Amino acid sequence: MVRGVRTQTSVDRAAAVKAWFAASFPGRCMRRMYDIDGRNRAITLAGQAFIALIPLLVVVSGWLSRDGTQQFADLLIEYFALTGSTADSVTALFARPPDATGGLTLLGLVILLFSVGSFSRSLQRLYELAWGLDPAPRLRSTASGLGGVLFMLGMFALVGWIGHLLGPAGIAVQAVVSVPLWLVLIRLELGGRADIDGLVPAAVVATVVQLAAGWWTHLYVPHLIAIDAARYGVVGVAFAIVAWLVIVAYVLVGTAVVGYELSVWMRDRGITATMRSWVGRRVPHSSRQEGP
Template identity: 45%
Template sequence: MPSLWATRCATWVLRLERHRATSLLVRCVRTFQLIEGRDRVLMLAGQGFIALVPLLVVIASLTGASGADGVGEGLVERWGLTGSAAAAVTSLFAYPPGATGGVTLFSAGLLLFSLNGFARSVERTFQGAWGLRRTGFRGKVDRTAGLAVLLGAGFAAGWVGQRLDTVPAGLVLGLAAQAAAVVGGWVLGTSLMLSRRVPTRSLLGGAVPSTVLQLVVGWGTALYVPELVARNAERYGVVGVALALVTWLLAVASVIVGAAVVGAVLGTSAHPAARRS
């Protein structure tokens, strides 16, 4: 008799856990559909590309000398490209030797405009997932700072991973440092994107899966993107490099939208009062 009751209790527990998991998955899917997640991924990838190219051109114009392209050469070295692939990447971000400062000013203006549009789209993605209204001037300042935090956390994670690869126990130390930087970045960045209207404790639950998602996608793209760039550049030249960058940005946009959805669902599940209409 006791064994029968134990079996029934175990069955009920399993059913309850399955129901919770199913409910969480359903809520994520519903939230994704509510904010039109597929369209937002495409929009963020497109806006990210519009912002990325001027950013690299501005960096190249500030660091290049006598036509040398530091950004292109850096990407070629990082991705291990040779031949036509290396030439295509270098030419995409080349800074002409005779270019004047007006080109730099135009690129800087285009960069600020495109970054503002990208930040606004990211902000609306998070606000839509959490069911929050838009804000005024305060929201503009917060979303700019939030985008800087998210980008800074991503670059910091990549920089730490590269520096600790060659030291003993570098894999463990690098993973821990990357996780710490990205978790903190997601908590602070999400808080700023929501104009600090959601308590920090409600953001912690979504920061952990967002970190795992970002690191997994980051590792995958680090292995796949260089091969994709080399293959596309050999076939299509500079256009192939641009297509490869768009593919990478689609992965980045998917991480942002997925983090917004999962963070909102987990945050409002643990703290229902966090969602405001």
């Protein structure tokens, strides 16, 4: 009898702990990650990025450098500070044959556009699911999705360039630049169906994780490329790039989920309303001081 009571008590405690964790912030994040099938979405995004964004960047770099002085391989080598045989492997992977002429064929261009469109729809659907929204109308979602992808590439390039230019001292500048850019990007992906103040926590989370992932990339990815290139040659560079894209995709999925749950947590505790009222009081005050 005593053993049965102890067993029931243990079961009740375990159920209470489970219920407490499910209602906690980490528990809600894990639940939403499960609900949106975050693992498979990250793998899908990484694969689509490899077959869509990498060719797109190769084409863009070729267009920006018609004389061939600055190709995509050069950009990767410079960004990751690659040297020696590793740099040679990257060059061989993306090198254009010396007797190649012309640009993309019409079929190649169509496939590239479809690939980019598929990636943009997957990225947009990720944010819609994280925010619990239904899919946007097809025409509207296509326009905002493609705009979001182009904006994201430009944002990553700008933030990376600031970090490359200023080094560790540029982290504060990168943060100041990144937060409003993430606000715009998330709002684009959601088709404008979310208030700006509700997106601020998600933008801050995405900025912090982006900066951490960026510095991790500079420290670890060159080592990863060097190891895979030494083991498998040119194909190893492709393996390393895919692994890097998988990590980036998990970062996108994780920041979307955590950002939304943080915005809900702040809203439920009145923090968002307090911030809104504080900004509302400050803006008229500033306007009165700026007036004649």
